Amino acid sequence: MTPPTAIGVAVLLPLLGAIGIQLTGKRPNLREAVTILTSLLTFGVVLTLVREVTSGSRPELELAEVLPGVALAFQVEPLGMLYALVAAGLWIPTALYAIGYCRGHDEQNQTRFFTCFALAIFAALGIAFSRNLFTLFLFYEVLTLSTYPLVTHYGNDEAKAAGRTYLGILLTTSVMFLLMAILWTWHLTGTLEFAPGGILNGKAEGPMVAVLLALYAFGTGKAALMPFHRWLPAAMVAPTPVSALLHAVAIVKAGVFTVLKVIVYVFGINFLDETDASVWLMYAASFTLLASSIIALTKDNLKARLAYSTISQLSYIVLGGALATSAGILGGGMHIAMHAMGKITLFFCAGAIFVASHKKNISDMDGIGRAMPFTMSAFFLGSMSIIGLPPMGGSWSKWYLALGAADGHHAIFIAVLMISSLLSIGYLMPVVGRAFLFPAKASEHDHGHAPASGPLSRIFPGLHEAPILCVAPLCLTALGCIALFFFAGDIYDLLLPITLEP
Amino acid sequence: MEHLPVLQIVIPLLAAPVCVLLRHHATVRTFAVLVAWTCLGIALTLLAEVREGGTISYHLGNWAPPLGIEYRVDLLNAYVLVIVSAIGAVVMPFGFGTPEPGLRDGQHHLYYAAFLLCLTGLLGITITGDAFNVFVFLEVSSLAAYTLISLGQHRRALTAGFSYLIMGSIGGTFILVAIGMIYMMTGTLNMADIAERLPPVLGTRTIWMALAFLIIGVSIKLAVFPLHQWLPNAYSYAPPVVSAFLAATATKVSYYVLVRAIFTLFGAAFVFETMGMQRLLMPLALLAMFLGSIAAIYQEDLKRVLAYSSIAQIGYMTLGLSFANEDGLTGGLVHLFNHALMKGGLFLVVAGIVYKLGSSAIGDLRGIGRKMPVTMAAFVIGGLSLIGVPGTVGFISKWYLVLAALDSGSYVVAFMILASSLLAVVYVWRIVEVMYFQGDGESREGLSDPPLSMLIPTWVLIGGTIYFGFTTELTAGTASEIARMLLEGAK
16 A cells, blocks of 8 residues: 555545444444444554654645645644544544443444544544645544534533534634634735745744734634633533543644644744744643643542643643744644543543443542552553653653753743642542542442443452443553653654754 | 527527426426426536637627627626526426425416526526616516515415515616616617726716616615515525525526626726725625624524525625625635525425425424434535535635635634624524434424435535535636636726
């Protein structure tokens, strides 16, 4: 398979998968087989592109010229490669987990659920491989729309209200600001193609650069910069696998990926650094970063706490981009992968707890670690990675972000990063502490649940874990957090070329 | 082949009385469909010929202009001819094999006769190069349209048809007065001649009055805010298929007349710079975009939502025109095609719903998303196109309009265009929520998608909104060529 074909196949596979899932909807086992097969194949095809990118080539695929000079076209570059690897790679454990979750929970409309899921991955890969702003915007909107049915999955009033917030904020910001920014860029430069070193240098100047950056940064509502962050906690009404893959990985990372890509390939790191147009964004990101960490401390609902933690972690990446230094960009880019692996683990755990014991609130989780040691150990590992402690992947990205702040002579942001790390200890560790150290509440086993069956409880009697299809993926991603600590060098090498401007 | 321009008109014109004579239901229907398809074939051939060989001038009855009537087909006419006849060709076979939706028994032959006459009128306005001829065909199409609207089942269809008749006649009269004044000053009715003889007399009050009468008259027909009052009732009480046809074609042809008058007859420099028409048209267009969309949000009937949305969409077209630059005119002209596709498709969705449910009140649409998935998927795509989501034709139109605003340095207007498209999100999504999230408990036995003969025309148009969202060579390519042609001619 030649690299251009591989791009086409990688993007198209999830779409075909979605059609296949729709067609096999009446036979759940076959349908699930289609999901798993598609996810494996997609990841395989994405992997074949890695070697091309690391060897320095940038395979391209142009599908159509929509308007003169505006093409629907793909190109694989390091940042997109990383995002595609994260989205496609984590789809596999999520697919397994979703099957376990949906069956363990007897969800309605499972066919629609898995169809939209595959469509969302299709959109995510389209974003990752987009060669220009038009393609990126197209798939950005596809991603918003394809995930709307997932957010409103339960169809009740709460889901409907969440759906309105979700669609309202994401469409409003993207149409009002992002599209405006894209059109303005076209107006100024006559091109929408991403180019190393940026396309705006010499075409825009003065305060206009900062305004344009603001349109991009706030227009990318998926990056959840305050005050456009409300959709993310609202989306938590969706079933947990959706929160895990989409609202911790694919969608939010699409947002920060867009911000990073725009900073690197539209503005250019040097151009931003010279014009100081991104200084305000450093402060805006820091504000979001600290404020949402503090809000996270106040949330008792585990998913809500994780949602606010996500908002905070996304701003790390935006901050990394805004610093406009090599180390900052690298740190931000690495954090896409590190945070994805850590946060998906935490969401998996939250879902597993819910499936096994129907608990949503942290205050009810006293002593749960004894019944669910696997889940809660994984939660512990994921938390460490989010906080940024070695030997977890998250420690590297924070290291480079701090380095980036120092390089840019913005030492104040090192302090911001450190305070936020402390805050994240504050909102994540109590969950682990309660689970393992507090005595279990008396009402624990009066829930009327049948004793858990399945392989885990057969080997370890007394355990009350979620089905194996839920537990295995979360153990896998927890180990992944450790693995990333050792493979951080590879990610660094992959991303390094994007900081070298011509 | 050289007689194609006149055949474009004569075929549907003669076919109309034949429909009345044939009477037999299925025969009439097949015949009308064949005529509509022939018209599309002719229009496409004309477009191809014009693209290759330039403007075609056809002298009716071999009488040389300016005495004889000239049919003059340039890129702009050919483009509008294709839009009108394509919509006719898609809408005509809608529901083949089922009773015409919303029509009393024994009227089908009259219905098709009126339909073909309306098509004749609209094509005639577009193709003719003679100002008085425009008025004649305008009346032909309007009278046929009044008939079609009053054929609606609801009793209020009669009053809706009547108020359209009054408003339409006022508009027609205004246009006639304008033509009279122009004739007074130039002594000719041939539009190419008028364009040559007008410049020396542009400073006269008569011509100023003529311009005012013409713009107001056409604006009534086009339903430019605030002259849009007739439109919502006309579209909501007409038989649904008629709404689809009229929404997609009638206003488009009026828009053509406006463009022709401004850019070919009077010249953009005179209209926009000397007379300052921009200061009138642009605010009205912006008001239409917002008030039309806001009104659409509060409607209780799907047809009325779409009708008010049309007023907003006409605002976009007028806005594009009022920029008087290449991108703006391209945006306006490409929206002509794009809006015809999406609004035609959406009204056909409504026609399918009315066929199945007997109503298009939003309250009655609860839960039909699950019962009529294919129809409702078409609605969602059409709605997304109204919003202007990338990958649909609506995005292409907005692209050009916003660029036109940026080109002319009006950043505020650019923001307003984008902001108004968010209002479309509200009125579209309000319906989507009703269709998919409400009415769980209600059992609607036997409710399913309408027959294929309805789904296929609907999906031809809705599929077109996606296809032409990616392939814009034919639409935006032609539109920008026309825009260049008109602006060069204006200099």
